[in-house]
Amino acid sequence: EDQVTQSPEALRLQEGESSSLNCSYTVSGLRGLFWYRQDPGKGPEFLFTLYSAGEEKEKERLKATLTKKESFLHITAPKPEDSATYLCAVSDTGRRALTFGSGTRLQVQP
Amino acid sequence: GAVVSQHPSWVICKSGTSVKIECRSLDFQATTMFWYRQFPKQSLMLMATSNEGSKATYEQGVEKDKFLINHASLTLSTLTVTSAHPEDSSFYICSAPASGGNEQFFGPGTRLTVL
Numbered sequence: 001e002d003q004v005t006q007s008p009e010a011l012r013l014q015e016g017e018s019s020s021l022n023c024s025y026t027v028s029g030l031r032g033l034f035w036y037r038q039d040p041g042k043g044p045e046f047l048f049t050l051y052s053a054g055e056e057k058e059k060e061r062l063k064a065t066l067t068k069k070e071s072f073l074h075i076t077a078p079k080p081e082d083s084a085t086y087l088c089a090v091s092d093t094g095r096r097a098l099t100f101g102s103g104t105r106l107q108v109q110p
Numbered sequence: 111g112a113v114v115s116q117h118p119s120w121v122i123c124k125s126g127t128s129v130k131i132e133c134r135s136l137d138f139q140a141t142t143m144f145w146y147r148q149f150p151k152q153s154l155m156l157m158a159t160s161n162e163g164s165k166a167t168y169e170q171g172v173e174k175d176k177f178l179i180n181h182a183s184l185t186l187s188t189l190t191v192t193s194a195h196p197e198d199s200s201f202y203i204c205s206a207p208a209s210g211g212n213e214q215f216f217g218p219g220t221r222l223t224v225l
Binding site: 031032034036041042043044045046049087089091095096097098099100101102103 | 114116142144152153154155156159201203205207212213214215216217218219221
């Protein structure tokens with residue numbers, strides 16, 4: 001059974017204070033690891049897909065990395081508009097449905 | 111990215127009534143769509159996989175007779191919550207994988223409140 005664990009559960013940062021979110025996973029065969037952003041009362045917004053260990057992807061202040069056991073979402077010099085819940089999910093080679101972690105609630109204070 | 115819509119965005123109903131939620135892929139075709147449920151301050155839990163032209167497959171513990179899924183076309187899947195009860199109150203979200211890709215794109219969600 002696929003499992004995804006995210007930490008920390010909540011994170012409060014000052015504007016400009018860089019940090020990282022962690023996603024640990026176990027999966028029989030990795031089809032892909034996904035990062036999403038979710039604002040309150042809305043559906044998840046796609047950020048990144050990572051497929052193999054060593055892969056990195058960047059988008060504005062966000063950078064996602066992948067190892068064989070975990071993924072990190074690095075946030076560089078965050079702004080208040082980066083406040084949201086960040087979700088990590090995996091799909092395995094057996095099916096396309098996603099297994100989600102519980103998310104990290106990020107709050108960036110001005 | 112691909113666009114997925116849901117209707118309605120919120121609904122309030124009385125206990126015992128049925129509610130239908132629509133999920134549409136607006137700019138691509140989806141032979142498969144997924145339905146998730148999210149309770150307050152929890153993550154998304156897969157309920158079922160909707161397959162165009164065939165029966166949906168349900169996750170363990172999800173009652174197929176209570177949550178009816180119909181994938182009527184390559185751009186539309188519907189979820190009907192039958193005989194809704196207060197414990198069915200939740201945020202229901204659908205997703206669809208983009209054609210030929212692994213990324214899944216999510217709808218904006220439907221907030222169901224059963225009184």
